[in-house]
Amino acid sequence: MDVYFSDVFGVSEADLKKHGAFNISLVTDLPLFIDPFLLFNSKKTEYQQLHDAIIEYLAFLRDEVSTGTVPSGLLKALFRFSEVKQNWFGFTAASNTGRGLGMNFASALQANLHRIFADFGNERITQGSHLEKLCLIEKNVGKDMISDFTTNLVKEYLLTYTQTFACKHIHRSLRKTVSVARVRFNYQTKTWESGQYDLPWFENDYVLLTPIDLLTKDDTWINRTDLVRDYDHIPDAVDNDQLRAQINHYFLSVLPKKPRKKDRDAAIIKTILKFPELIDYFIKYKEDNGDKAKRRSIEHVNLSIALYVEQFRQIIELLAHHTAFYTTGFSTEEETRKRILFLKDVIENKGGWRVFYRNGEPIAKEEDIQILYRLTWYASPLDVSREVNDGRGPVDFKISHGARDKTLVEMKLASNSQLERNLARQLEIYQRASDAPKGFKVIVYFSESELRKVGRILKKLKLGEAQNVYVIDACKQTKTSASKA
Secondary structure (H helix, E strand, O other): OOOEHHHHHOOOHHHHHHHOEOOOEOOOOEOOEEOHHHHHOOOOHHHHHHHHHHHHHHHHHHHHHOOOOOOHHHHHHHHOEOOOHHHOEOOOOOOOOOOOEOHHHHHHHHHHOOOOOOOOOOOOOOOOOOOOHHHHHOOOOOHHHHHHHHHHHOHHHHHHHHHHHHHHHOOHHHEEEEEEEEEEEEOOOOEEEEEEEEEEEEOOEEOOOOEHHHEEOOOOOOOHHHHHHOHHHOHHHOOOHHHHHHHHHHHHHOOOOOOOHHHHHHHHHHHHHHOOHHHHHHHHHHHHOHHHHHHHHHHHHHHHHHHHHHHHHHHHHHHHOOOOOOOOOOOHHHHHHHHHHHHHHHHHHOOHHHHHEEOOEEOOOHHHHHHHHHHOOOOOOOEEEEEEEOOOOEEEEEEEEOOOEEEEEEEEEOOOOOHHHHHHHHHHHHHHHHOOOEEEEEEEEOOHHHHHHHHHHHHHOOOOOOOOEEEEEOOOOOOOOOOOO
């Protein structure tokens, strides 16, 4: 099955490893991201230079907007970027086409250039400048946007990195010389320039390789979650007694008398906006612990390689032994049901459950289960869309054949704290929004206690005999339960 880069282009995994590149899937995006801190903290000169170039561009943008409002056309040209989909990383599990960086990101970046990026290049507290400051302030700017922006600004490096490998290891018939837009920025003309590269070619597009040592999985090292979680320690690092007292007084003044977690989080953000120096103290703490970022990245990426490449390859091979599995008819309902049942059988009865464990402990998240299910649709002529938002929120999968034949799938872990609410009404809401007459609910559990939880919920919701609800047993203790609910 030609699923991974090494399969499609006939190269050895050993050569990819020697080059330092991740063996990407060419069927679905994998949830990995470029972390700019790994550039900053690297001992490699070329990585440090890449980080310097990112900061140089941000400083240029800051200076451009210093004279007043930026015209919308210039804002779009300088601040807005498409997703570099050719690296096959991100949140889009149905393909490699994501949303990219729209005007919301562009506007957020513009608005904060003089508020939190004013001292770029002249930091007094931190060792250097960091793009991730933006995600500490803007709630809707997460690791995917930071990664997309970083990828765009290091695209020239990735193109050259991929071309070097391709020319050495990939046959000429599987490569193509292509002109790539927005490769490097010309500061004299204030425009983005194109470049030509000899690259791997797959399904009418080029493919990019990414060095493993730039990738992270769960979050960038400098992130909003850690800022809020570790806030209590940050003011203590402020060496000015008067400023520290002002910070603590302001924080208490915006905190309700009986605060809930969301009230406290909101008060923290208000305080940080009032005293932006706190961001620099937090970043300094992160810089001082930069070695942990590298260790965490290595650990998480190695885990991703084990799960998404090595172990998922095993389950794909198991599925391929069912000769009818990777063939399809044209009834989306029956094809969807068939794939659920095949996947259920392989996980429960043919050892597939093992792919979700590491050192005896379950490691899968809902996104991992969804990625695996997407792989069961490999080479299908049906349209399989992931995270489709038809007005009432995103559904996990929509399988369609034309405008009329549509089937939806929601895949949840039994450990999901919102499982009952989701099972009660989520799928039906999505069906109405998508005009999809059929839908399936799939639940995966990893322990007997989770199975009991699922049983109680299905009984309460009167879904015990429902023909569109399936429970999959990925519990290592027993493989005799998990019959269709």
